Amino acid sequence: EADIYQTPRYLVIGTGKKITLECSQTMGHDKMYWYQQDPGMELHLIHYSYGVNSTEKGDLSSESTVSRIRTEHFPLTLESARPSHTSQYLCASSGLSGANVLTFGAGSRLTVL
Amino acid sequence: QKEVEQDPGPLSVPEGAIVSLNCTYSNSAFQYFMWYRQYSRKGPELLMYTYSSGNKEDGRFTAQVDKSSKYISLFIRDSQPSDSATYLCAMRPGTDSWGKLQFGAGTQVVVTP
Numbered sequence: 001e002a003d004i005y006q007t008p009r010y011l012v013i014g015t016g017k018k019i020t021l022e023c024s025q026t027m028g029h030d031k032m033y034w035y036q037q038d039p040g041m042e043l044h045l046i047h048y049s050y051g052v053n054s055t056e057k058g059d060l061s062s063e064s065t066v067s068r069i070r071t072e073h074f075p076l077t078l079e080s081a082r083p084s085h086t087s088q089y090l091c092a093s094s095g096l097s098g099a100n101v102l103t104f105g106a107g108s109r110l111t112v113l
Numbered sequence: 114q115k116e117v118e119q120d121p122g123p124l125s126v127p128e129g130a131i132v133s134l135n136c137t138y139s140n141s142a143f144q145y146f147m148w149y150r151q152y153s154r155k156g157p158e159l160l161m162y163t164y165s166s167g168n169k170e171d172g173r174f175t176a177q178v179d180k181s182s183k184y185i186s187l188f189i190r191d192s193q194p195s196d197s198a199t200y201l202c203a204m205r206p207g208t209d210s211w212g213k214l215q216f217g218a219g220t221q222v223v224v225t226p
Contacts, residue, residue, distance in 0.1 A: 004156075033212050040121055040218060042219070045213055048212060090156050090157075094212045100214075102149075106154065107155075107156055
């Protein structure tokens, strides 16, 4: 079944640790995105990629970085996590269905102590 | 001021009632308007989208866009307990905005049996 997978679903770590949130999709979509969602707040785009070796920063400034070496894989990395990074991170992708049809993963909830 | 405003709710209705949701926005460049549904601990999923002004119906769901008032609505007829979720409006300009959506903060809907 075509889908988009995020791991880990939940992560609690200490300040200063390096973390990588994984995102993989099996739909062959060329476009992928990372959104950040805090409780009661709107989703904000932090990174996007329109293809392999193409990454851009979104509207919301983020200290995280991303890479796109393979079409299906779009990991997000925080080199040194801080409590301000505590949030839910949602990965999404889009393809031939159009620019409005984003398929989201279930999210990775990060808590930095 | 946020670009997209959405009442957070919660909106509680009895089963079978009509659910009425809405968003207002400030950016007149928005051309595409979407409604996503998000269940607890899940990522958002697209319900429907419309282009420019007008109405669109899909089963029990009707989306309306009034660009002159910068106001969009979603109506859910014959609501079911399974409709209990957070509903997010989203929108984007017509050009150079593939997947880069501006979201509202979401309205929590509770449909009671």
